Amino acid sequence: MTQITINVPEIHCDHCKTSLEGAVGVLSGVESVDVSVAEATIDISYDQDSVDLATIKTAIEEQGYAVAD
Numbered sequence: 650m651t652q653i654t655i656n657v658p659e660i661h662c663d664h665c666k667t668s669l670e671g672a673v674g675v676l677s678g679v680e681s682v683d684v685s686v687a688e689a690t691i692d693i694s695y696d697q698d699s700v701d702l703a704t705i706k707t708a709i710e711e712q713g714y715a716v717a718d
């Protein structure tokens with residue numbers, strides 16, 4: 650299992666949290682998703698053999714959020 654923290658500066662509220670956890674959490678291979686509104690980050694645990702980082706970032710961007718590098 651791979652763990653990563655992604656910075657998403659536009660996370661501001663519980664709606665952002667719910668939206669992002671739902672979009673990333675349904676991806677096959679994602680084991681857990683935890684969005685921190687206070688830190689504007691998403692902690693994700695996923696199986697690299699089932700889903701890649703690019704797919705995860707696309708799911709975030711499709712919700713209208715930019716991923717910070």
